[in-house]
Amino acid sequence: MAERVKQAVKSEALRVGSLASSAAKSGAYIYPIKGIFYFLAHRSLWKPLLSRIGPTLSLGLSVTSAMFFFTYVPQLALLAITSGPLVAPISTLLLVLSESSTITNTLSRSFLTHEAAALVDTFDGTLISAGHEALVTNGRQLKASAADPIARLGRLIKTPFRGFSPTSLMQTIMYLPLNFVPVVGTLLFVVLQGRKFGLGVHERYFQLKGWKGSEREEWVQRHTPAYTSFGVLGFALEMVPVVSIFFSYTNTVGAALWAADIEAKASTTSGLREEGKKVE
Known part of the structure; x- marks a missing residue:
């Protein structure tokens, strides 16, 4: 069984190898890092996180406790075979923590409506902070007299919330056994989950654009490598136990900054085209 899993992992690794290479060249992986520094530098963007940190931490603690109680020993037995008895306890500890973080993020975004709303507020607030108020007005009302970007956010006109997706959760669970294969399996798990994660980071942006x-x-098909590179690093950050909730918000900020740069580039290109027409 272990040998079959290893062969499957090798086959999948070859398939995603070229995609990973193109993803690294895109440079989009820098935005999750930008999101961290931008978030830390703009205190007004902390409000949505602080308002939801209690329920999300409670969910994370419950999931992590249940995972250790029900899955640590069985996975330890399997990893003792694939990784050896000396490495297995540490590998199992890291595996259960990453599994718990992944499941917590999936459940919080699917079931906690207020959590999803807080992430949308963070995305929209970042766009306002970056000077794209007009884009945000396509999806919500804005208050003119408010002092900071989050305080300016009014009633939502369009809500991008997705309901619970059994398929998405099952895919996550199905990919988890890849972690039983040391190093290669874990890397492959992050790439596959990161690709799925990255393809959804601009859902709000697309809605505001009216696409x-x-x-x-x-658009996504033409920029799949870029979204994959963003998703891999973003997903890896959200796998970090305890602080995964913090990174879910900084990733949202990073996605909004990326959208802002796309808008700025499109505006510059459009302006150059207009200047060219005038010259002609």
């Missing part, structure tokens, strides 16, 4: 399904799919 329909075909437009979204075309």
Whole structure:
């Protein structure tokens, strides 16, 4: 069984190898890092996180406790075979913590509506902070007299919240056994989950742009390596136990900064085209 898993991992690793290479060249992986520094430097963006930190930490503690109680010993037995009895306890500890963090993030975004709303507020607030108020008004009302970006956020006109997806949760659970294969399996797990994670980071941006399904799919397909590179690092950060909730917000800030740069580049390109037409 262990040998079959290893062969499957090697086959999948070859398939995603070229994608990972293109993803690294895109440079989009820098935005999760930018999101951390930008978030720390703008205290007004902390409000949505502080308002939801209690329920999310409670969920994380419950999931982590249950995972250790029900899965630590069985996974320790399997890893003792694949990794050896000396390495297995540490590997199992890290595995259960990463599994708990992944499941907590999936459940919080699916079931905790207020958590999803807080992330949308963070995304929209970051766009306002970056000077893209007009874009945000496509999806919500803004208050003119407020002092900071979060305080300016009014009633939502469009809500991008997704309901619970059994398919998404099952895919996450199905990928978890990859971690039983030392190093390679864990890296492959992060790449596969990161790709899925990255493809969803601009859902709010696409909604604010008013893009329909075909437009979204075309854009994402053309920029899949970039979204994968963002997703891999972003997902890896959100696998960190305890502080995963912090990184979910900084990743949202990073995604908004990326969207702001896309808008700025599109505006510059459009301006150059207009200047070219005038010259002609």
